[in-house]
Amino acid sequence: MHATLALASLASLASIALAQIPSGYGRFPCTLVNGDGTFSADPNQCADDALINPAGVADDTGIQGSAANPTGAMCTLEAETGAYFCGIAGAECSSDANCDNGTCDLASGTCQGGFLQDCGGDDANCSGYLYCTNADQTNPDPLACGEDGVFCQDPFAVSDGQSAAEIAATYDQFCSSGYCSNVDGNCGQRFTLGQDCSADVFGCGTTDAGVQLTCVDNAGVQTCQVEGASPAARSRSRRAALHRRNLCPASHTACAVEGAAKGFECIDVSSNIEQCGACASAGGVDCTAIEGVAAVGCVAGTCEIWSCEDGFTFDAATGACTSA
Structure with missing residues (x-):
């Protein structure tokens, strides 16, 4: 049985100090933020000795977050978020060991177990933090990875100091629907x-x-x-x-243009660095305006700080750059 965690208690997960905060379902980020704010792959982050298990030490308890690290993993784009991860579904592989959980399909030479891929009732067939079974592990029929009804509250995907809203947003990334229910810990509809x-x-x-x-x-x-x-x-x-x-593509949101009474522009609020998460008029965040930030990006609608200005240090507990 998977442990279903209420958000009210998740903020006290001090025992998971080494957990990595993902921007998608992969456990090992390898995103490089370019000077213009765009993202590209950084294969160096996928070197075997660079991977830190989210649980600190890998085990065989059946929890995706603490499964063994991949070896020889390739840095691959997660199309759903625009971020890059080591060994997720779609990565080139020659054996299961090259994949971050999931399996290697030798016919195509790629890792399997992404959203809505068949998993035969076995969590191990799903990539990264994705699951195949529900919170009670009582699925009457095999489900697909990240499908409605499967577990989505991996305890090693969140860390101490995160707010309830941040934790909810993290878990939402493990569902094809974009919503992980706090009611039962399974993917569902809002x-x-x-x-x-x-x-x-x-x-x-x-x-x-x-x-x-x-x-x-x-x-x-x-x-x-x-x-x-x-x-x-x-x-x-x-x-x-x-x-x-x-008038906007399905992936974009119509945001009002400042100073124009009726003007608007189509914005991808999942990646726009100045209107991150929502239009500015609806509470979207200007990531570049965060105090002390030197390099920052907007990934899956959340500002991610990559480096701080001189005189500032990154505080993992608050997720902010603080004056040194």
């Missing part, structure tokens, strides 16, 4: 407009028009709502958002 969100305040999705919902408390009742909008304003907002969304 709550819709008006649904009860008391069991998981991070579980609200979007409206049909793509507007982000928030878990709002109204007289002790928590439901997913468009925060701060009156019924009439919500209606106008839905129509406007739908119009803007139809």
